[in-house]
Amino acid sequence: MAASPIVTITDMSISFTSPDEADIEAVRQVDLTLTPGKTLALVGESGCGKSVTARAVLRLLDRNADIRTGKILFDGAGGAVDIARLKPDSEAMRAIRGAQISMIFQEPMSSLSPVHTIGDQIDEIIILHERLNPKQARQRTIEVLDQVGVPGAKDRANAYPFELSGGLRQRAMIAMALACTPRLLIADEPTTALDVTTQAQILDLLRQLQDDYGMAMLFITHDLGVVAEIADEIAVMYLGDVVEQGDVHDVFRQPRHPYTQALMNSVPRLSRKADRVRLSPIKGNVPSPRDRPQGCAFTSRCPYAFEPCAGIAPARTVLGPDHIARCHLLEQVQTKELA
Structure with missing residues (x-):
C-alpha cells in the first residue's frame, strides 16, 4: 500500500507585483506530490522558478510575491492544512516551519548567522519546537552534528560559521534542518558550491538520513548527474512551467519534451x-x-x-x-x- 503524500501541490501559480510594472508570473499551474521516503528532483535552468516553488511551501516568499491560485496541502497531525492560505507569520505556519518541513539553503555562509555559534543557532530551533531546556537542547545539538558527520561535534558546536570549511558549514546546515526530525526536507542546490568529493559525501549523507527518518525530500538542482544519483522522480521546469514529470528512470531513458531532450x-x-x-x-x-x-x-x-x-x-x-x-x-x- 502506497504511503499518503506529506505535501500535495495542486495548480499553484505565483506572481510578483511591482508598483510601476504589470504583475510578473513566476510559477504557473504547478502540480507536485511529495511522498515519505521518496525524493523528487526539481530541475531546470537558473530563473525557471525552482526556488520560488520551494520557498512557497514554507511561505518564505518575498513580500511582493503572492500565491494567486492553487493549494499546498500539508498532511498534518490534525488533518490536511492548506499552507497557501496560512499567513507567513502565523502561529500555525511557525509550528510547521522548521519542525515538520525544513530547508537546506544553497549558500550556508549567507544563511547562517555570522555572529552566533553553530550550536547556538541549532539550540534555538530545538528549544522553540521541542520545548527542551538549554542543557537538553545542547545535548541534542551535539548528537545531530555527530549524526551528520561533523568531527569533534562538541567542540564544533562552539565554532562560528567562518571557522568551518565549506563542507562542514553545509553539514551544519543539514544538522539545523534535521534537528527536529522533519517529515519533509527541501534541499535547494545544497552541493553547488562544493568540490566533487564533498558533494558525493553530502549526497550519501542525505540518502542515509532519508532512510533513517523516512522523510520526503524535494531536491532542487540544475545538475542532472546529481539527479541520477539521488532522485526517485523528476520534474523539469522551464519559465515557471513543469514541462515534463515522471519516474527518473523513465524520463532519463526516454525524455519526451524537447526541453528535457535538450538538457x-x-x-x-x-x-x-x-x-x-x-x-x-x-x-x-x-x-x-x-x-x-x-x-x-x-x-x-x-x-x-x-x-x-x-x-x-x-x-x-x-x-x-x-x-x-x-x-x-x-x-x-x-x-x-x-x-
Whole structure:
C-alpha cells in the first residue's frame, strides 16, 4: 500500500507585483506530490522558478510575491492544512516551519548567522519546537552534528560559521534542518558550491538520513548527474512551467519534451571525448518572465516548434504511468495514434 503524500501541490501559480510594472508570473499551474521516503528532483535552468516553488511551501516568499491560485496541502497531525492560505507569520505556519518541513539553503555562509555559534543557532530551533531546556537542547545539538558527520561535534558546536570549511558549514546546515526530525526536507542546490568529493559525501549523507527518518525530500538542482544519483522522480521546469514529470528512470531513458531532450544532450559525456563530438548547447536564451510567450514558453528555442506552439499553451499529455509532459507535438502524436 502506497504511503499518503506529506505535501500535495495542486495548480499553484505565483506572481510578483511591482508598483510601476504589470504583475510578473513566476510559477504557473504547478502540480507536485511529495511522498515519505521518496525524493523528487526539481530541475531546470537558473530563473525557471525552482526556488520560488520551494520557498512557497514554507511561505518564505518575498513580500511582493503572492500565491494567486492553487493549494499546498500539508498532511498534518490534525488533518490536511492548506499552507497557501496560512499567513507567513502565523502561529500555525511557525509550528510547521522548521519542525515538520525544513530547508537546506544553497549558500550556508549567507544563511547562517555570522555572529552566533553553530550550536547556538541549532539550540534555538530545538528549544522553540521541542520545548527542551538549554542543557537538553545542547545535548541534542551535539548528537545531530555527530549524526551528520561533523568531527569533534562538541567542540564544533562552539565554532562560528567562518571557522568551518565549506563542507562542514553545509553539514551544519543539514544538522539545523534535521534537528527536529522533519517529515519533509527541501534541499535547494545544497552541493553547488562544493568540490566533487564533498558533494558525493553530502549526497550519501542525505540518502542515509532519508532512510533513517523516512522523510520526503524535494531536491532542487540544475545538475542532472546529481539527479541520477539521488532522485526517485523528476520534474523539469522551464519559465515557471513543469514541462515534463515522471519516474527518473523513465524520463532519463526516454525524455519526451524537447526541453528535457535538450538538457540531456547538453550534458558532457566521457564517450564524446574519443568521438570528438561537440556539446549541444540549447540555442537562444530563456525569455524574461516580463515577456512571457502567449503559448508554449519554449517555442523560441524549440527545433520542433510549429504553428500552435506560439499561440496556445499546451495541455498535459499522459505518456505512461506517472509520466506527463506539456507539448503540442506530443498531443499531435497521441491524437494520430488514437485515430
